[in-house]
Amino acid sequence: MSARKIIIDTDPGQDDAVAILLALASPEDLDLLGITCVAGNVPLPLTSKNARITCEAASRTDVPVYAGSKAPLARPLITAEHVHGQTGLDGPKLWEPQMPLAEGHGVDFIIATLRAQEPGTVTLCTLGPLTNIAAAFNTAPDIIERVQEIVMMGGAYFEVGNITPAAEFNIYADPEAAEIVFRSGAPITVMPLDVTHKVLATKPRVEAIRALNTRVGRFTAEMLDFFERFDMEKYGSEGGPLHDPCVIAWLLKPELFSGRHVNVEIETSSSLTVGMTVADWWGVTDRTPNALFIGDADADGFFTLLTERLARL
Numbered sequence: 001m002s003a004r005k006i007i008i009d010t011d012p013g014q015d016d017a018v019a020i021l022l023a024l025a026s027p028e029d030l031d032l033l034g035i036t037c038v039a040g041n042v043p044l045p046l047t048s049k050n051a052r053i054t055c056e057a058a059s060r061t062d063v064p065v066y067a068g069s070k071a072p073l074a075r076p077l078i079t080a081e082h083v084h085g086q087t088g089l090d091g092p093k094l095w096e097p098q099m100p101l102a103e104g105h106g107v108d109f110i111i112a113t114l115r116a117q118e119p120g121t122v123t124l125c126t127l128g129p130l131t132n133i134a135a136a137f138n139t140a141p142d143i144i145e146r147v148q149e150i151v152m153m154g155g156a157y158f159e160v161g162n163i164t165p166a167a168e169f170n171i172y173a174d175p176e177a178a179e180i181v182f183r184s185g186a187p188i189t190v191m192p193l194d195v196t197h198k199v200l201a202t203k204p205r206v207e208a209i210r211a212l213n214t215r216v217g218r219f220t221a222e223m224l225d226f227f228e229r230f231d232m233e234k235y236g237s238e239g240g241p242l243h244d245p246c247v248i249a250w251l252l253k254p255e256l257f258s259g260r261h262v263n264v265e266i267e268t269s270s271s272l273t274v275g276m277t278v279a280d281w282w283g284v285t286d287r288t289p290n291a292l293f294i295g296d297a298d299a300d301g302f303f304t305l306l307t308e309r310l311a312r313l
């Protein structure tokens with residue numbers, strides 16, 4: 001079987017960077033056509049810089065990195081420096097990337113790629129607010145049926161929220177974009193907080209990555225050293241949740257995960273619960289299922305896979 005073609009849409013973010021590294025470490029499974037950046041955890045100039053730093057850490061400067069949307073569709077930008085640090089990638093000693101941004105807008109790259117490739121052969125891996133994807137669907141509705149699958153980190157049901165009591169950051173940052181994506185009809189798999197909060201970068205797991213004793217191993221461990229501080233303080237957990245890499249791990253080893261095919265709607269108007277992913281987990285409505293909503297993961301299996309793959313870089 002040939003490698004599955006993917007585009008990673010991202011707002012790095014330490015966990016985004018680990019997801020990108022996991023994809024780069026898996027070329028026989030995943031053909032990374034390009035990376036499109038979006039404003040999210042930090043503003044666009046930083047996310048588009050951090051994506052290039054990550055590619056350079058893996059010596060994969062051949063992957064085109066595009067800058068995309070610098071603000072949500074209908075709202076002012078909100079960011080999450082309180083989680084990720086001022087750079088978005090706090091932890092390792094960072095450098096000014098040598099590789100340039102690819103020419104053109106990330107949204108145009110998504111549209112052109114989906115039109116150029118065979119229908120049903122490109123998967124969109126979304127690790128940040130859904131602004132770029134929604135903008136592409138708005139501009140070029142013909143691409144929607146050409147998407148193989150959208151695999152996203154976003155939302156929550158049982159864990160409810162992390163940026164507000166009711167909402168997860170990626171959805172809250174651009175709920176109008178999320179609504180467009182969830183109503184698009186494209187096949188969607190969601191990695192909500194319900195599962196990512198079970199995939200914790202505990203000390204022994206981070207030390208196993210550091211012990212690879214490679215540039216990528218040290219880079220990853222130093223990011224996770226910083227990243228875990230916030231969540232360990234907030235939740236009293238044993239480590240930071242490795243949200244975004246769940247998206248890539250799903251493509252590599254879906255048997256690590258389980259969930260339900262349910263209807264998911266996005267709250268866009270309530271001031272109290274805006275950005276909430278209203279997932280019909282219990283099937284109490286007759287609304288048509290539009291997403292595979294993941295609820296559980298084999299965390300040990302996930303970290304074994306991650307560590308083995310990172311060792312290749």
Ligand SMILES: [Ca+2]
Pocket residue numbers: 010011012013015016041127128244
């Ligand atoms: Ca992210």
